[in-house]
Amino acid sequence: xxxxxxxxxxxxxxxxxxxxxxxxxxxxxxxxxxxxxxxxxxxxxxxxxxxxxxxxxxxxxxxxxxxxxxxxxxxxxxxxxxxxxxxxxxxxxxxxxxxxxxxxxxxxxxxxxxxxxxxxxxxxxxxxxxxxxxxxxxxxxxxxxxxxxxxxxxxxxxxxxxxxxxxxxxxxxxxxxxxxxxxxxxxxxxxxxxxxxxxxxxxxxxxxxxxxxxxxxxxxxxxxxxxxxxxxxxxxxxxxxxxxxxxxxxxxxxxxxxxxxxxxxxxxxxxxxxxxxxxxxxxxxxxxxxxxxxxxxxxxxxxxxxxxxxxxxxxxxxxxxxxxxxxxxxxxxxxxxxxxxxxxxxxxxxxxxxxxxxxxxxxxxxxxxxxxxxxxxxxxxxxxxxxxxxxxxxxxxxxxxxxxxxxxxxxxxxxxxxxxxxxxxxxxxxxxxxxxxxxxxxxxxxxxxxxxxxxxxxxxxxxxxxxxxxxxxxxxxxxxxxxxxxxxxxxxxxxxxxxxxxxxxxxxxxxxx
Amino acid sequence: xxxxxxxxxxxxxxxxxxxxxxxxxxxxxxxxxxxxxxxxxxxxxxxxxxxxxxxxxxxxxxxxxxxxxxxxxxxxxxxxxxxxxxxxxxxxxxxxxxxxxxxxxxxxxxxxxxxx
Numbered sequence: 001x002x003x004x005x006x007x008x009x010x011x012x013x014x015x016x017x018x019x020x021x022x023x024x025x026x027x028x029x030x031x032x033x034x035x036x037x038x039x040x041x042x043x044x045x046x047x048x049x050x051x052x053x054x055x056x057x058x059x060x061x062x063x064x065x066x067x068x069x070x071x072x073x074x075x076x077x078x079x080x081x082x083x084x085x086x087x088x089x090x091x092x093x094x095x096x097x098x099x100x101x102x103x104x105x106x107x108x109x110x111x112x113x114x115x116x117x118x119x120x121x122x123x124x125x126x127x128x129x130x131x132x133x134x135x136x137x138x139x140x141x142x143x144x145x146x147x148x149x150x151x152x153x154x155x156x157x158x159x160x161x162x163x164x165x166x167x168x169x170x171x172x173x174x175x176x177x178x179x180x181x182x183x184x185x186x187x188x189x190x191x192x193x194x195x196x197x198x199x200x201x202x203x204x205x206x207x208x209x210x211x212x213x214x215x216x217x218x219x220x221x222x223x224x225x226x227x228x229x230x231x232x233x234x235x236x237x238x239x240x241x242x243x244x245x246x247x248x249x250x251x252x253x254x255x256x257x258x259x260x261x262x263x264x265x266x267x268x269x270x271x272x273x274x275x276x277x278x279x280x281x282x283x284x285x286x287x288x289x290x291x292x293x294x295x296x297x298x299x300x301x302x303x304x305x306x307x308x309x310x311x312x313x314x315x316x317x318x319x320x321x322x323x324x325x326x327x328x329x330x331x332x333x334x335x336x337x338x339x340x341x342x343x344x345x346x347x348x349x350x351x352x353x354x355x356x357x358x359x360x361x362x363x364x365x366x367x368x369x370x371x372x373x374x375x376x377x378x379x380x381x382x383x384x385x386x387x388x389x390x391x392x393x394x395x396x397x398x399x400x401x402x403x404x405x406x407x408x409x410x411x412x413x414x415x416x417x418x419x420x421x422x423x424x425x426x427x428x429x430x431x432x433x434x435x436x437x438x439x440x441x442x443x444x445x446x447x448x449x450x451x452x453x454x455x456x457x458x459x460x461x462x463x464x465x466x467x468x469x470x471x472x473x474x475x476x477x478x479x480x481x482x483x484x485x486x487x488x489x490x491x492x493x494x495x496x497x498x499x500x501x502x503x504x505x506x507x508x509x510x511x512x513x
Numbered sequence: 514x515x516x517x518x519x520x521x522x523x524x525x526x527x528x529x530x531x532x533x534x535x536x537x538x539x540x541x542x543x544x545x546x547x548x549x550x551x552x553x554x555x556x557x558x559x560x561x562x563x564x565x566x567x568x569x570x571x572x573x574x575x576x577x578x579x580x581x582x583x584x585x586x587x588x589x590x591x592x593x594x595x596x597x598x599x600x601x602x603x604x605x606x607x608x609x610x611x612x613x614x615x616x617x618x619x620x621x622x623x624x625x626x627x628x629x
Contacts, residue, residue, distance in 0.1 A: 130584060137591045144598055156606035160615060163599045167545050174552040174588055182559035
C-alpha cells in the first residue's frame, strides 16, 4: 500500500500548525515554510498524477481498515488531475499573496491557506461520502478565516452571508447523507455503487430523494443558479488572492457531481434517470446566461469577475449535465481552463485595485504599472470569454460539439453562443472604461504618489496566463488525457473492485494475530 | 415513537427555516442551531429506531446500528464549531457597522477603501 496518497492531505495539515506555533511572529519564516510546503505539494501531486496516468487506481486504507468499514482515499485519473490543478493554482496564488503583501494585512494567512489546501485535497481524494462532508467542512472553516482576512466592515458583512449560506448547505448535506444511509446502509462510494443497483425498482422513493438532495448540495458548492446567491458578494469582497484560490472551490462542487453521479447514480440507473437531462441541463444553461448577463451588468470589476465565474460554472455544468463521455471530457478540459482563467482575473482585479480608491467601473487617471496590468487583463479576458486563440475558445468548441446529440442542442447552442457574445461585450466595456479611457483624464495634484505592484505579483499572474497558453498549445494531449479520464469514469469496475476487494486489517488472519 | 421523532425533526426544521428567513443575525444563528439539532436527530434515526439495544454486537439478534451514532457525534462537533465561528464573525460585523442585517443594504454602489 502506497502512503503517497495521503501526503497531499497530511503535508498542509502539518505545515499549518507548525506555522502557527513556531513562526507566529515571523512573516518571513511563514512565507518560506508556506511556499516550500506548496512546492512540495506540487511535486507530490505531479507524482500522483503520473502514477494514475496509465489508468491504475491506487487505494489508501486509513488505519489499514478495509472498505466499506474503514475510510479510504482513492487516487484515479480524475482525483489526481484535480489535486494537481489545485496545487499549481495554489503556488501562483501564494506567490501573488506574498508579492502584494496581502499576507501581512492580518494574522495567520499562511496557516489558514494551508488548512484550506488540506480540505480541498482531501475532498478530491476521499472515497467516502461522509469523509467528503468532513473535508468540505475543513475547507469551509479555513475559507471563512481567509474570506474575512484583514477585516473591514463590508468584508465582514459579506463573510457573515458566506458563512451562513454554507452552514445551511452543510445541514442539507447531512440530511442527504442521512437519507442515503437510511436507504443503503453504507456511505462508501464504491459500496454505494453496488447497493444502489440492488434497490427494488418499486421502492426507489427514498434513494431518489437522497440523490436530489445530494445534487442540491453540490449545486450550492458549484454556484448553479438559483443556488448561486452566496458567490458574487463573497468572491467580490474577499481579498484578491483568496478569491483567486476560491476559483477552485466551485470546481470542488463540479468534481463531486461528476464523481458521485458517474459511480453511485450513473446515467443508466433507472431510479434517477432524467435527473441530469431534465433538471441539471436547463439550470446549467440558466446559470450560464445569468452569469454572463451579470458580467454585463456589474458596476465593479471584482463583481464582474465573480459573475464570470458563475457563467463559466454554467458552461462546465452544461457539459457535465450531458453525462456522456464526450461531455465529461469537454467539461474537464474547461474546468482546468476556467480555474486558471478565473484565478488570473481575480489577481488582475486586485492589481487594478492598487492605486485606485475602489474597483467601480469608472474612468480614473492612469495608475502605476497600468500598461502591463491592462495587457494581462486583455489576455485573461480573451481566455475567460472564450475568444480565439486561447483555451476558452477550444473548451467552448468541445462543449458545443458534445451537446450536438442532446435533445436540447438548439437551446444549448443558442445560450452558449449568445452568452459568450454578452460576456465579450461586458469585458470589453470594463476594459475600455478602466484602462483605455484612463489617459483622457489628467491626474489631479492631490493624487497620492503611487508605487507599481511588485514584480512577484506580475510573475504570479504571468505564470497562470502562461499555463493557460500551455493548455491551449498542448490542447491535443490534454484533451486525449481528459478523454481517458472520462472513459475511466464511465467504466467504474476497476475503481469498485480496487476499493472493495483490497484486504485490510483483520480481513484475513495475519501472522501474529 | 416514530411519530414523535418524525414530528420533532419536522418541527425543529420548520422553526429553524422560519428563523433563518428573519434575516437578522441573532434569529438566523438560532435558526441554524435548530436546523443542526434537527439534522442530528435525523441522522440518528437513519439507523432505524430501536429501544434498549446496545450499539455493539453481543448477540446477533439484539443490537442497534452504531454508525449513525458516530456520524451524529462528528456532526455535533462540526456544527458546534461552525456556530462558534459564525457568532464571532457576526459579532464583528455587527460591532463594526452597527447593523445586524444579514442581507445587503439597498445602496451597494460604493465600497469603502480596504482596511490596510
